[in-house]
Amino acid sequence: MKIRNLFIIIIAVATFTHAQSKRELNNDGVDLYKAKKYADAEVKFKKGLEKDPEMFQGHFNLGDSYYKQDRYDEAIQSYKNSLQFTDDKSNQSKVYHNIGNSLLKQQKYQESIGAYKNALKQNPDDLETKYNLSYALNMMKQNQQQNKNDKNNNKDQNKDQQKDQQQQPNEDKKDQNKDKQQQQQQQQQQQKNQISKEEAQRILEAMKNNETDTQKKLRKIKGKPVATDKDW
Incomplete structure (x- = not known):
């Protein structure tokens, strides 16, 4: 329309x-x-x-x-001023019609509907005014529906935000627990790989004893004369 x-x-x-x-x-x-x-x-x-x-x-x-x-x-103010200087219903109908148009242009649907109704009171057979009244009613209905949809969308967005905010701490806690478990596992692995001081000392002494025995054996081998075979 x-x-x-x-x-x-x-x-x-x-x-x-x-x-x-x-x-x-x-x-x-x-x-x-x-x-x-x-x-x-x-x-x-x-x-x-x-x-x-x-x-x-x-x-x-x-x-x-x-x-x-x-x-x-x-425009509306000038139209209203003109009403003071006419008693003619046809003129009054035209004035209210144009006031309705001015309000409709500003998307003031409820007020424009009132103006068109006033115009029809003065001239009930005005088809142009009836058309514009129908248009204004339709636009007001669409506007109300749009406002309702926007309100519902805002509610849904708020719910989603609250849900995200509630889930975020839980996710952070899970991540923290996971990191803590990984740290514990690493520490346990490191502990497995580490040896005590006593064990280290025993290993060192054993290595030292082995090295002493080995040196003795090497010295014995080194001091033994080597025979030389000759063809005479």
């Missing part, structure tokens, strides 16, 4: 000299608005309102020029 904008640029009509001036300013603003020169149109509408602050058309059209410049809060 796409929002349907209903902008009624109201041309002022008057018959006397002073009103002619404000009418010309308003209508010049309308021409600039149609040419998409919204900032210039804004200036003309404001000048027209300086001459007649109670001109409904000036406030309404000024709101339209603000809207086209994405200045939605200012």
